[in-house]
Amino acid sequence: MPELPEVEVVRRGLDEHVSGRTVASVVIRHPRAVRRHVAGTEDLASRVVGATVTGIARRGKYLWLVLGDRDALLMHLGMSGQMLITSPDAAIARHERARFTFTDGGSDLRFDDQRTFGHLMYHEGGAALPSPIAHIARDPFDPQFDQAAAVTRIKTRRTGIKRALLDQTLVSGIGNIYADEALWAAKVHGETTASSLSRPRISAVIDAARDVMAAALAQGGTSFDSLYVDVAGSSGYFSRSLNVYGLAGQPCTRCGSPIVREKFMNRSSHFCPVCQRKR
Secondary structure (H helix, E strand, C coil): CCCHHHHHHHHHHHHHHCCCCEEEEEEECCHHHHCCCCCCHHHHHHHHCCCEEEEEEEECCEEEEEECCCEEEEEECCCCEEEEEECCCCCCCCCEEEEEEECCCCCEEEEEECCCCCEEEEECCCCCCCHHHCCCCCCCCCCCCCHHHHHHHHHCCCCEHHHHHHCCCCCCCCCHHHHHHHHHHHCCCCCCEHHHCCHHHHHHHHHHHHHHHHHHHHCCCCCCCCCCCCCCCCCCCHHHHCCCCCCCCCECCCCCCECEEEEECCEEEEECCCCCCCC
């Protein structure tokens, strides 16, 4: 699933190509794309047509088009969602789920989603923050992110620090890839109980997450396959700079010990058994 850097790359691309334009038409090609908009496909389309996109906002891994001065079209990419800027005469793609055209006759906005886990949802009055994601915490790049408060929230958890990092109600935007990378950078094992860590130690993990995500953002995010791309269809290159994630058996760049991979919440954790000892 795309994490904060990948979603922010998409947000910036949408801001460049879509902001200031007025929607001329909306075609929904698969009902799952709008399954969380309970009023249905036609209702969503009718609400969006004629609206001017005044901005593109993000909270954690969620995006939304700000429509006018009060409404929002919430977007979640799921496992394989792609927001693509495409030519108006481009043929319908195999996994195209929705297409937006604009009154200026320029490029279209296309939502592709191979696995159909992503979704679109219109929210009236949600320009500042759509209510369906109000429970999502701010992320480390948010100007209003309160790191001390985030540390306090994490400190109360009697679960592993990695599980706490992935809890989007504590701090948002961090997924499996960047949690592993941040914990490696901070020399903390992911199974270390969050409540057992000192506040400065937890803060250092958040700092490491911010640093690694900033580095990923500078390289367009992390792409392991063709499913994550920016709005132009280009892949990110941060996978070449990863230190532990996906590198099981390869030497740790810090101590030379082989990186270990273990099962974790139907996913995997990658860590250095020497630099990140279990405590």
